Amino acid sequence: MIDCLIVGGGIIGLSAAYELVRRGATVRIIDDQRSQRTASWAAAGILPPPISRATHDAMEQLRDMSHELYPGWCERLQQESGIDVQFARSGGIYVARRVGETASLAAALQQWQVDGVELHEINIDWIQEHEPALNTSPPFRSAYLLPDESTVCPPKLLSALQQCLQDSGVQIDRDVRLHGWNRHQSRVESVATSCGTISTGHICVATGPWSHETLFDLEIDLPVEPRRGQMLMWEFDEPIIHRVINEGLRYLVPRPDGKLLAGSTVEDVGFDDQVTEAGLAELTQFANGLIPALEEHPPTQSWTGLRPFSRDGFPYLGRLPNYENVLVATGHFRSGIHLAPATAQVISDLLAGMPIECDLQAFAPTRT
Incomplete structure (x- = not known):
């Protein structure tokens, strides 16, 4: 036994x-x-x-x-x-381009400060120097770097x-x-x-x-209960960004081998694990808006996962x-x-x- x-x-x-x-x-x-x-x-x-x-x-x-x-x-x-397993302390950038996202990021900022999370407000010059692939026109309403955010594959x-x-x-x-x-x-x-x-x-x-x-x-x-999340991936010869980019519930995650992931939807559709045209279009629009160069590079792979929601x-x-x-x-x-x-x-x-x-x-x- x-x-x-x-x-x-x-x-x-x-x-x-x-x-x-x-x-x-x-x-x-x-x-x-x-x-x-x-x-x-x-x-x-x-x-x-x-x-x-x-x-x-x-x-x-x-x-x-x-x-x-x-x-x-x-x-x-x-x-x-x-x-x-590609564990790395890559850092995460949190940005807001719209009024609603600005308010959500301000609330998150307040909680991070209460929690003692290390963070730094960053401006256009910093972004253009460290993450030049990001679209800064029009400029972000607000942007913060959380250097202790990490990733794993x-x-x-x-x-x-x-x-x-x-x-x-x-x-x-x-x-x-x-x-x-x-x-x-x-x-x-x-x-x-x-x-x-x-x-x-x-x-x-x-x-x-x-x-x-x-x-x-x-x-x-x-x-x-299941919640479906759809994902997209692009492939480059080398990383196009170097940190996780977060905006609301969406994110872009770089891999050391040049892969770039965009996610994710959160959908209450039971156990349906199929990708949808609408979901992938939403993620593509989000990613292209942050990294204009993606418009010339179609994604190479898409998939879904079912999250266990309580x-x-x-x-x-x-x-x-x-x-x-x-x-x-x-x-x-x-x-x-x-x-x-x-x-x-x-x-x-x-x-x-x-x-x-x-x-x-x-x-x-x-x-x-």
């Missing part, structure tokens, strides 16, 4: 498995391949800057945990897997996690469906799957937007009510890549009976 079965092979499931294995646990992962449609593989990989003030807010505690863990986590994954990060797990002997079963739960009193002793029955000491459900469906037979109503914006982390050995880690919405190492630590600490560094009540599956 294994120590823990992870149901779901996206960033959260793989990260939890990696941390558990590091602590000596025996782990198996089953995944029905729908994780390929989630935000894990589709994400841009933006990691927001840390806050310097002390906080009692549970979400900020989780974010701070991840920020502290990320550099060492990526370095270890890169060393063990041989895969460069999610597909490479996921590939590194998979490689490390496979090298550690972890069995990762793809295209396997969960059919049922074999319960005894307050425990699930095994699960029935399309590849047979799996006995396990613990189970961690990390199936993202499909979590409600996964837990239905346990009579758990976890209100996690109604209060907090993920679900912890043990399920009435089932002492079943945990959930889901509902991270747009923060799955960022919160993965902290989530993995929380899940591993829970299974080991260790103190948790953040207030789990805010993430409880039983919250309403």
Whole structure:
């Protein structure tokens, strides 16, 4: 019997498995391949800057945990897997071109100042010197540099996690469906799957937007819903910009190899994961407006991902009510890549009976 079965092979499931294995646990992962449609593989990989003030807010505690863990986590994954996950403290530029965006950026600025985030107001001369590809005519109404914003390449990060797990002997079963739960009193002793029955000491459900469906037979109503995000990519011989450019909910993310990503839509369309003409036109217009040179270079690739949305914006982390050995880690919405190492630590600490560094009540599956 294994120590823990992870149901779901996206960033959260793989990260939890990696941390558990590091602590000596025996782990198996089953995944029905729908994780390929989630935000894990589709994400841009933006990691927001840390806050310097002390906080009692549970979400900020989780974010701070991840920020502290990320550099060492990526370095270890890169060393063990041989895969460069492209973690970099690239910095982020936040701009506003319209009145509404100016007001939103002013509100964000106020919160950053309260949180102690390092930031610098920048002008046209600075932008033209450091990011000459950006369109500054007409000039931005406001623009700020957050030097501690970082990036990572999610597909490479996921590939590194998979490689490390496979090298550690972890069995990762793809295209396997969960059919049922074999319960005894307050425990699930095994699960029935399309590849047979799996006995396990613990189970961690990390199936993202499909979590409600996964837990239905346990009579758990976890209100996690899918939100579609569409993405576009351009390819150049070298990076056309060097920092993340943020405007409202949209962003441009450069990669070291010359790729440029534009995202993202947020759409309540159920499990429809198809790109749309309207969505791609919206992203193209946004990107062309910031970088005029893109008008001469059509995008080379587009895709979507389904994000796991929770109604209060907090993920679900912890043990399920009435089932002492079943945990959930889901509902991270747009923060799955960022919160993965902290989530993995929380899940591993829970299974080991260790103190948790953040207030789990805010993430409880039983919250309403």
